[in-house]
Amino acid sequence: MNEEIIVHGVEWTVKELFVYPNEYIYWSIQIVMYPYMTGLVAGAFVLSSLYHVFGQEQLKDIARFSLVFSLALLPVAALPLLLHLQQPTRAMEPLLTPHFTSAISAFGIVFTTYALIVLSEIWFVYREYFVNQISVLKNARGFWNRARLVVYRILTFGAHDLSEEALRVDHKAAKILAGIGIPVACFLHGYAGFIFGSVKANALWMSPLMPVIFIMSAVVSGIALCMLTYIVIMELQAFRLRRSGSASQAGEVKGAESEIITQAARYLLGFLVAAISLELLDLIFRGYTAMKSWDILRSVMYGKDFVNIFVLQYTLGNLVPFILLLLPGRTVRRTVLALVLVLFGVFMMRWNVVIGGQAFSLSFSGYMHYHIPVIPHSLETFKEGLFGALTVAATPFVLFWLINKFVPSLRRVPGET
Amino acid sequence: MSCSRRQFLKDVVGGGLVAALPASAFVFISSDEAKAALAETKVRWAFLVDTTKCTGCGFCVTACKNENEIPFDAPVTRTWVERYVVTKDGQTHADSPMGGRDGFTQREIHGQEIEPEDIDKAYFVPKLCNQCDNPACVQVCPVGATYQTPDGVVLIDREWCIGCGYCIMACPYGVRFFHPVKKVADKCNFCYHRITKGLQPACVQSCAFGARRIANLRDPDDPVTKIITTERVAVLKDEYGTKPNVFYIGLDENVR
Amino acid sequence: MKRHVLHPLWVAIGLVGLILLARVFMVPDDFGVHGPSFTYNYYRLSNIQEWKNFPVKYRGKESCAECHEDKIRMTRRSPHKRIECENCHGPALDHPDDIEFLPTNQDRALCLRCHASLEYPNNARSDLPAIVDRHHKRNRACVDCHNPHNPREDAE
Numbered sequence: 001m002n003e004e005i006i007v008h009g010v011e012w013t014v015k016e017l018f019v020y021p022n023e024y025i026y027w028s029i030q031i032v033m034y035p036y037m038t039g040l041v042a043g044a045f046v047l048s049s050l051y052h053v054f055g056q057e058q059l060k061d062i063a064r065f066s067l068v069f070s071l072a073l074l075p076v077a078a079l080p081l082l083l084h085l086q087q088p089t090r091a092m093e094p095l096l097t098p099h100f101t102s103a104i105s106a107f108g109i110v111f112t113t114y115a116l117i118v119l120s121e122i123w124f125v126y127r128e129y130f131v132n133q134i135s136v137l138k139n140a141r142g143f144w145n146r147a148r149l150v151v152y153r154i155l156t157f158g159a160h161d162l163s164e165e166a167l168r169v170d171h172k173a174a175k176i177l178a179g180i181g182i183p184v185a186c187f188l189h190g191y192a193g194f195i196f197g198s199v200k201a202n203a204l205w206m207s208p209l210m211p212v213i214f215i216m217s218a219v220v221s222g223i224a225l226c227m228l229t230y231i232v233i234m235e236l237q238a239f240r241l242r243r244s245g246s247a248s249q250a251g252e253v254k255g256a257e258s259e260i261i262t263q264a265a266r267y268l269l270g271f272l273v274a275a276i277s278l279e280l281l282d283l284i285f286r287g288y289t290a291m292k293s294w295d296i297l298r299s300v301m302y303g304k305d306f307v308n309i310f311v312l313q314y315t316l317g318n319l320v321p322f323i324l325l326l327l328p329g330r331t332v333r334r335t336v337l338a339l340v341l342v343l344f345g346v347f348m349m350r351w352n353v354v355i356g357g358q359a360f361s362l363s364f365s366g367y368m369h370y371h372i373p374v375i376p377h378s379l380e381t382f383k384e385g386l387f388g389a390l391t392v393a394a395t396p397f398v399l400f401w402l403i404n405k406f407v408p409s410l411r412r413v414p415g416e417t
Numbered sequence: 418m419s420c421s422r423r424q425f426l427k428d429v430v431g432g433g434l435v436a437a438l439p440a441s442a443f444v445f446i447s448s449d450e451a452k453a454a455l456a457e458t459k460v461r462w463a464f465l466v467d468t469t470k471c472t473g474c475g476f477c478v479t480a481c482k483n484e485n486e487i488p489f490d491a492p493v494t495r496t497w498v499e500r501y502v503v504t505k506d507g508q509t510h511a512d513s514p515m516g517g518r519d520g521f522t523q524r525e526i527h528g529q530e531i532e533p534e535d536i537d538k539a540y541f542v543p544k545l546c547n548q549c550d551n552p553a554c555v556q557v558c559p560v561g562a563t564y565q566t567p568d569g570v571v572l573i574d575r576e577w578c579i580g581c582g583y584c585i586m587a588c589p590y591g592v593r594f595f596h597p598v599k600k601v602a603d604k605c606n607f608c609y610h611r612i613t614k615g616l617q618p619a620c621v622q623s624c625a626f627g628a629r630r631i632a633n634l635r636d637p638d639d640p641v642t643k644i645i646t647t648e649r650v651a652v653l654k655d656e657y658g659t660k661p662n663v664f665y666i667g668l669d670e671n672v673r
Numbered sequence: 674m675k676r677h678v679l680h681p682l683w684v685a686i687g688l689v690g691l692i693l694l695a696r697v698f699m700v701p702d703d704f705g706v707h708g709p710s711f712t713y714n715y716y717r718l719s720n721i722q723e724w725k726n727f728p729v730k731y732r733g734k735e736s737c738a739e740c741h742e743d744k745i746r747m748t749r750r751s752p753h754k755r756i757e758c759e760n761c762h763g764p765a766l767d768h769p770d771d772i773e774f775l776p777t778n779q780d781r782a783l784c785l786r787c788h789a790s791l792e793y794p795n796n797a798r799s800d801l802p803a804i805v806d807r808h809h810k811r812n813r814a815c816v817d818c819h820n821p822h823n824p825r826e827d828a829e
Binding site: 094099 | 488490491493494497509512515516527553556557559560561579581582583585586587588589591593595597600601657658673
């Protein structure tokens with residue numbers, strides 16, 4: 001039994017004026033990361049579905065990529081929770097004894113369902129590729145090629161039929177799964193908003209708008225991340241092609257990229273407008289109705305957190321990218337800047353909700369200041385500190401690199417649906 | 418098209434199986450066990466705090482820490498005492514140093530020295546878990562690690578709590594915290610191990626002024642119950658709909 | 674119709690089956706709804722007895738009286754009669770079986786809990802005799818001059 005005495009939260013919480021003795025910032029950086037990562041998952045999936053379900057042909061390439069990337073993001077969505085739990089070895093309990101009156105209990109079921117849908121859809125999209133790879137690698141030598149052969153053999157689940165009808169069925173199944181996946185992705189993120197919005201004890205969180213705000217900003221972040229990663233990868237490809245002397249091919253790549261980005265940007269802006277409108281509506285309502293908590297909320301939002309909310313989130317994270325994407329003569333550099341700002345803005349939104357909601361005491365007469373642990377000196381200050389957050393942020397890219405070796409999503413493979 | 422029908426069937430069956438998982442969570446026990454569990458409903462624990470009697474000595478907080486093995490120097494506590502000083506300029510100054518564990522021996526509040534002649538009123542308010550009828554903390558526990566006993570006390574299963582902290586966020590009264598050693602949620606449970614043996618909670622016993630008293634609302638002869646039912650009492654933050662069972666005499670409007 | 678469409682379904686069913694099987698082994702048998710409401714009464718039943726078995730630390734004045742009747746009689750003649758012995762002497766636990774001499778807190782800080790002057794109007798504390806700490810015999814223990822069992826008498 002670990003007899004170490006650690007009061008969770010005391011390391012990074014500074015109390016000001018009258019705060020109840022047991023109040024600390026219990027939900028810190030990992031709880032900011034969690035809705036951020038699930039938002040990226042949901043957004044990436046919705047982007048992919050825009051092609052599969054609604055037949056937006058220009059999105060075909062980025063759709064395949066964002067589907068696979070959404071798979072790379074999925075385990076990372078669960079990682080912040082594992083790092084946050086005081087008893088991570090009991091993490092399976094929401095699947096074993098789910099108490100359905102709790103929004104968090106939905107996590108186990110929704111997450112598993114969504115994972116199954118994404119995996120199934122990828123399977124249907126790539127089954128043809130797997131079967132082809134088996135015949136390509138059948139006589140190949142070398143450890144890595146043999147390993148891949150084994151993996152592909154397993155991944156096909158014995159379904160080797162490549163007839164036209166079989167492929168048509170694959171295509172249809174992928175489309176249906178993409179369609180079902182949209183509401184599930186919305187639920188995956190809507191429930192995260194419900195987790196906060198249903199806490200009546202927290203004056204900032206309590207709002208029926210919370211689930212919708214979370215979904216909208218999740219889709220925004222997912223689309224932005226996919227667009228950004230896609231641009232980076234395509235630019236790299238074009239750069240390599242130019243260096244190897246194929247300037248015309250490089251030009252083709254850049255042209256296609258531009259088309260896709262323009263289309264995706266339209267959706268991004270739509271969801272961005274929706275997200276901002278709802279957040280402003282929430283703010284205006286609170287100020288207008290001026291409930292008991294309004295005094296302390298106002299002093300937090302217009303005082304201590306003014307820069308976080310109005311400068312970082314609303315201006316830098318929403319208004320500036322909005323203008324950047326709408327101005328004519330959009331360049332790749334400007335788009336990249338806009339996308340990075342959007343991602344930053346959505347992160348600040350999560351920060352301002354989670355940390356902002358704990359910036360004031362239940363007494364409405366005191367404040368709590370969050371000082372994120374930077375240099376970890378214990379397991380707890382790592383898990384709930386800057387490096388824990390960076391670990392979570394970096395992992396999807398590592399996973400994507402690994403998954404992409406088996407499920408390539410960046411080059412158009414001839415004969416694929 | 419037969420393809421899409423098959424696909425639909427696949428999804429319905431798959432969805433049904435996934436739904437079977439939550440359905441299996443609704444385990445109902447046999448009627449004999451239910452009867453035995455509900456046998457204690459002749460008791461409904463409640464608490465009465467008389468703020469007109471509290472002197473802020475803090476012995477209750479010390480006793481609670483010792484009785485319930487909450488590390489003495491850790492800045493968390495199952496019960497605490499708040500001090501309120503309302504000054505003539507209309508300001509309310511409130512504090513609770515270490516939860517009132519060492520009492521209140523200085524006039525200074527948050528670095529501000531308050532002169533006696535500036536004070537309109539000043540008082541102490543002990544607080545503890547309200548063992549609500551509709552506990553928000555129980556509602557939000559994702560795994561069933563916290564619950565309401567048949568006699569009304571809200572307990573925490575230390576073996577099952579995953580330490581997510583949702584219950585701590587959901588409590589409007591701020592009574593919950595993470596136990597610094599056990600690494601699970603913790604809170605006042607009316608000294609359940611004592612009251613079920615006919616003893617008083619540690620805080621009630623240690624209070625020399627009679628500011629804290631425990632009651633059984635189902636016992637009409639309980640003198641404390643009589644006070645709750647026949648005299649003017651108040652509860653904290655009733656706007657949250659939690660239906661708390663800690664009643665206060667002399668609860669001032671400035672109490673947060 | 675192509676059967677391979679159902680392959681992911683079998684995997685999903687297998688996974689759900691695994692979870693249901695895991696429940697049999699990992700969830701205690703007495704875990705369930707033990708009361709009128711799933712919202713408030715969903716728990717592991719044996720936990721209630723576990724809490725009832727939690728060790729008691731404070732024994733209370735009546736148990737002190739079994740051996741220390743003289744001290745208690747002394748307090749009965751004073752305003753300190755309503756203070757629990759264990760407030761100053763610490764929890765009795767299994768005294769004298771496990772602890773022969775209870776550690777007694779004789780610090781000034783203990784007495785100041787009630788007797789530090791705060792001058793609050795309309796407050797029960799103002800009924801108690803009080804001192805201003807820095808003006809009254811600093812650096813000495815209160816018990817040097819005041820008998821805690823009956824402060825109206827001289828110290829022992």
